[in-house]
Amino acid sequence: MNTIAIVGAGAWGTALANAVARAGRDVVLWARDEKTVAAMRRGRVAPRLAGVRIDDKVTPTADLAQTGAADAILLVVPAQALRDAARQLAPHVAASRPVIACAKGIERGTGAFMTEIIAQEIPSAVAGILSGPSFADDVARGLPTAVTLAMPDDAMARDLSARLGSTAFRPYHTDDVRGVEIGGAAKNVLAIASGIVAGRKLGASAAAALTTRGFAELVRFGRAFGARSDTLMGLSGLGDLLLSCSTAQSRNFSFGIALGEGRLASAGKLAEGQFTALALAQKAAGQGVEMPIAQAVCEVVEGRWTVDQAIEALLTRPFRSEGA
Ligand SMILES: NC(=O)C1=CN([C@@H]2O[C@H](COP(=O)(O)OP(=O)(O)OC[C@H]3O[C@@H](n4cnc5c(N)ncnc54)[C@H](O)[C@@H]3O)[C@@H](O)[C@H]2O)C=CC1
């Protein structure tokens, strides 16, 4: 397993390309736009990461067929575009090849988790998910972090982790695929709520209380969909939630700050929670899982509630047992 392909040359795709190159692998990095590929080849610049140089072991390409020959493929496009990318990729992928979703979200309309989309579009592949506390800018620059790689077969996940990992980028492995993808999807929605708290200047106590109750929602939802507790309490669940609920470096958190301050969020920055909120709320309701914070974010981003209405709805809920 010496060549790893990355489909999607946005912030996270280029960061992962550099991380995997540093792990000693050859990397094929696919972008859909020929001009972007030419610029990456010429100047070694990452299109979405200012000041980051693309490692020499990374080969940018606009030819999707080149990615199919790799030993494993990382799908690094926005969650709502993952089906489209997987469908385009399908004819190029050999049977039993690992195809790993690196997006964090749930598909609108279908409610599909990321690995379910891969299974539907590339049935012969082995679908997995990579997720955890990892800002693209940090990873691209070689700052250290740890993430989780989940595949249905833990031994396969362990082997691929060893291929992708280095001292600075440390994947832990598991076979709890659903647990890992739920953590990444839910934390983005909850990070918007935390950003609203910051934007409205509700205080550090409110921030801690909201993150904790948000985590309780993530755990309830995860359990209802078969996730294991240790996964939800691990890097891809609690770890990523803490990261994304604590700093404006998170696009979801800063999107929430803008909502809280009553202004428009900066254009062109992907805040996945904005698109996943509805799908998450619908799936939760379908399983009878209470997620008042995620539901409130959904109502705000779908334009049905104002921020003030959402805050009031959360603060006037009945008092209840903490463990319920
Ligand atoms: N940026 C970050 O720090 C991290 C991002 N992620 C996740 O990675 C995913 C991608 O995020 P970013 O790379 O940051 O977004 P981005 O907005 O920087 O880049 C997205 C890339 O996908 C491409 N793309 C969009 N639609 C496509 C389609 N239909 N087919 C092919 N390519 C398409 C775009 O051209 C762009 O190059 C998201 O789900 C995000 O949550 C995960 C961990 C860290």
Ligand SMILES: O=C(CO)COP(=O)(O)O
């Ligand atoms: O997923 C991430 C960190 O783990 C990136 O967070 P944002 O998408 O909110 O920037």
